């Protein structure tokens with residue numbers, strides 16, 4: 418492990434461990450230290466004066482988390498995988514919706530540095546990998562002090578049901594290999610790379626005759642419209658080219674959008690339901706279009 422202690426700065430140490438075990442040991446020894454991977458979120462916060470970490474534990478030298486391997490029909494993705502790596506064709510053949518999300522995550526310099534673990538660590542509502550992971554029902558493998566390992570659903574981490582404890586690191590993300598169409602679509606407020614206004618990840622699970630859909634950016638964490646998923650899965654002719662009535666596609670879009678952006682509650686029981694504000698109505702339309710298109714593309 419390499420240590421740099423810049424003299425002219427406020428007390429700040431940068432540790433560069435070579436393994437997850439070393440990184441976890443460093444975090445356990447210095448509870449005030451913060452892990453940093455690509456730094457695209459963390460260093461932006463430091464530069465903006467929002468964060469003054471006492472020490473940093475850099476994860477960039479840990480080779481074991483920069484690739485992926487296979488285990489029991491799943492891919493174990495290293496937390497250090499960059500968006501650029503996940504966007505490449507070999508990865509896209511394995512997990513198409515995560516690859517598409519990675520390709521949409523910011524401009525090239527951000528995709529070259531930003532990582533999967535950092536996207537989860539920041540847990541921004543606009544994190545593009547997050548709806549893809551939610552639709553895939555991925556789990557996060559967390560490494561802790563003294564060799565401890567625990568695994569939690571990514572939705573628990575993003576929804577605040579579980580938190581990273583002191584000294585813990587995201588080591589891997591376990592994703593089922595479904596070998597079926599997957600789609601990720603994102604709407605932004607500008608042309609060119611931009612943060613999502615809304616995004617939809619949709620995966621087909623033919624073995625279970627299931628459709629799984631997650632909507633990103635419209636709430637603090639990705640949302641799963643479970644009733645809409647079950648409803649539309651029952652309308653797909655799974656034995657006959659996965660056909661569906663075009664009207665059902667449109668209705669699915671609406672169903673997803675209303676589930677994620679519901680009507681406001683009336684002021685009191687029996688009172689009229691207030692109208693949705695125009696911006697929310699526009700967002701609902703956007704989500705409806707994304708969900709309809711995502712399902713349409715997955716089924717063609």
Ligand SMILES: Cc1cc2nc3c(=O)[nH]c(=O)nc-3n(C[C@H](O)[C@H](O)[C@H](O)COP(=O)(O)OP(=O)(O)OC[C@H]3O[C@@H](n4cnc5c(N)ncnc54)[C@H](O)[C@@H]3O)c2cc1C
Pocket residue numbers: 451452453454455456457458459460461476496497521522523524527530531532533534535536537538539543544545546581585586587588610611612613
């Ligand atoms: C100009 C710009 C545009 C962007 N556009 C997009 C976009 O379109 N879509 C998008 O999704 N994101 C975007 N981002 C955000 C950012 O690039 C991503 O969230 C990226 O995935 C963060 O990864 P990182 O490795 O740089 O994380 P870092 O900045 O290194 O870390 C982020 C957080 O995660 C923690 N962390 C990192 N790795 C681990 C780990 N293994 N275990 C535990 N905690 C960890 C850190 O402590 C920190 O709190 C953009 C950022 C910038 C600056």
